[in-house]
Amino acid sequence: MSDLDLPALAAKEKAQAREDWKTPMKEIDAALIACTFGRFHIKLLSIAFMGFMAGILASSTTAYLLPSAECDLKMDLLQKGLLNAMPYVGMLLSSVVAGFLTDAFGRKIFLGIGFLGLFIFQVIGGSSQTFEVLATAKFFEGLLYATAFSACVSLTAEFSYSSIRDRMLLCQSSFIAVSHILIAAMSWAILTNDWRLSFFGGKFVLNTWNFYLYIMSLWALGAFFMYVFCLPESPKYLLTQQKYDEAREILIKIYRENTGKPAETYPFYNIWKDKNKHSIDETPEHHVHTNIRHQIVEGLYNVKPMFQKPLVVHLAMTCCSNFIIMAMYNVLRLWFPQVSAIVEHNPLTEGQDLCSVLDTYTSSLKQVIVHNSSYVQEVCVPTKSGHETYINSMIVGFVCVIPYFITGMLVNRVGKKPLLIVAGLCSIASSLGLRWANSKTLVVALFAVSVSISQSMLSLNQAMTVEMFPTTSRTLAISMIMVIGRIGTLSGNIAFPIMLEMGCSIPFFTISGCMVFVTTIAFFLPSKKK
Structure with a gap:
């Protein structure tokens, strides 16, 4: 510019x-x-938890409802993959624009628009009778949550003074792990039921997964009211x-x-x-006339330093890191319920590891699809996830909380950069270990460690971004690294099944190699704000 x-x-x-x-x-x-630090900050974190919960539901509910809804919506494997990806497509289209406008017009207006819109489209998704309607609703859920996410992070950071800011952001990021525990528990409580309500002679039918989406939408409605009416x-x-x-x-x-x-x-x-x-x-007329124009121009002017040295170099490094970390995090997180269900129904025997089970499953799936392609509609029976899958998902969520306590205690003493390097090394080892996991316990443990560490790395990366960029361009910087990260999520979820069909070892070796690159980048990030 x-x-x-x-x-x-x-x-x-x-x-x-x-x-x-x-x-x-x-x-x-x-x-x-x-x-x-007092009641206001506790209230701020409580409201942020409700907002994070509502946003995570936009992408996480799909993984749990797919087994129940596959017959009702007549979905094949490609459509399931698209449904998983739709929220991230919406996030990509709105993140940078929303970040720029949030810096220009304020945080609260976009928090209100984002969460109210998220509630509306979650209700639409819950009412869907076709794949197309649900996929469209998921797209707008992602678009609207991205509108609110950057403002949510910035608001928490800007109400916190420097000595508590890192811990506030890490605490806020830990809500992701807590949310996954609650989502797994609520999914277990709701989706294991057999609810069905029919209207208009069966033309409009609400199944268990429809009610599941209705119930989950209440988090977004609560976040809207709390952000708009309880925070300045x-x-x-x-x-x-x-x-x-x-x-x-x-x-x-x-x-x-x-x-x-x-x-x-x-x-x-x-x-x-x-x-x-x-x-x-100033006269009221002139003030109203110049306010919007001036805010946009000011916003454009504030963007300039981001694309000049040294900020542009820092932005490039954090974007590359976020691309890989989010790809790894969301691939492992979104695929874990399905991997857990496969292992649950195909127990690991002596001499077998995770890859042998997954290779057998993908081979048998190809044969079933080819052999029964013309009879799918007749024999389609939804296969609900067993109790073990939900329990394992909750275990992963609990494990994900632990690194936040550790980083919260160490971040002020050690610093974000050393923690990011150590987390990268642990991530390399855990993701590589999945290739040779030979028991259910080890599979769950390594998935939990990989997801929890990558989640902590995301929060550390965001905290470093907040520290490196000034207030006038901070929200836009956060939005940009999140956009690149969501591209990583899309790329990872498309590449993972392709690599899995080529051989189970390939995706796990690829993930480990990418984390080596992230750890290398961490060595060159600035330790403190210049």
């Missing part, structure tokens, strides 16, 4: 305003420290818009909520009171 792309007036206003907000941005961390806008964003009075009032409310003391005792009670004079003289 060149300077000719931006109006000269915006450049002048930017240069004039830079000195106005530079000092407040330095002061706000001290103002947040004075607010202390980010004070750091308000400072970039020179809304000093609003930012001050929010800080005072946080102080009162956390400490229980009157506002007059807040050390920064009069902060920035002399900063808002220039905006009072």
Whole structure:
């Protein structure tokens, strides 16, 4: 982007305003420290948990409902793969645009739009009677959750002062693991039932998996109400818009909520009171006319440093890392219920390992498809996952919580970069070990370790991105690494079954090799913000 792309007036206003907000941005961390850690931050994390749960459901419910819905929706293997991929296609299309607009117009508006839209399309997905309707609903679920995700991460980071920010983000990221436990438990409780409700002479039928999607949609509805009505806008964003009075009032409310003391005792009670004079003289018409245009221009201007050294180099490295980490994480996470079900129905005997069972399964699947292709509709019987699959999924979820406690305790002492390197080495060993896993216990253990470590690496990568990029382009940077990561998820889920058909060893060796590359990149990432 060149300077000719931006109006000269915006450049002048930017240069004039830079000195106005530079000092407040330095002061706000001290103002947040004075607010202390308290009830507001606990409320912030609780609401973030509801938001994370709603978003993870957009992609995770598919893996559990496929066995129950395959006959009702007449899905073949290709359609199942497409259904798994649809949320990520939606995320790809909205992430960067939503990140840019969030930096320009604020966090709360996109949190509201994202979660309300997510609820609506989850209800539509629950009402679907055909594969096409469900796939379309899943696409919009991904699109709308991506709209809210970057704002969710930025809001948590910007309400936290520097000494607790890393732990807040790691705690927030741990909600992913907790969500997987709850999703597996709720799926077990709901999908093992046999519910069926028919309307209009059987033209509109609600099966167990339809009610499952209805129930899960309530998380998105709850997140919408909590974010819109229980949390204020980010004070750091308000400072970039020179809304000093609003930012001050929010800080005072946080102080009162956390400490229980009157506002007059807040050390920064009069902060920035002399900063808002220039905006009072504007007429309402002119302010409304220039506000949107100016915010967009300011947003474009703030993007420029991201594509200049050193930030562009840091962005490229974190994007490459996120591509591989998210590909590994989501491939192992989304395929685990199916692998667990295969092992459950084809127990490992002496002398067998995971790859021998998977190779046998893929070979038999090809033969069944060729032999029975003309009779699929007649003999289709949904094969529900056994209790063991749900229990194993919950075990994986519990194991995924452990690395967050470890990194939470060590991140301030050791640093994010060393933790990322160590996690990369552990990930290489665990993913490689899956090739020779020769018992159900070992299969579950290695899957759990691989998923949990890759999940921790994602959170560390995001935390480093938050640290490396300034407030004015932070949400866009997070959005960009998530977009690249979601491309990795799509690529991984397409490549994994192809490589699996070529031979079980190939995908596991490939995953390990890619994690070697990620660990190498980690050595060149900056340790601290410049």
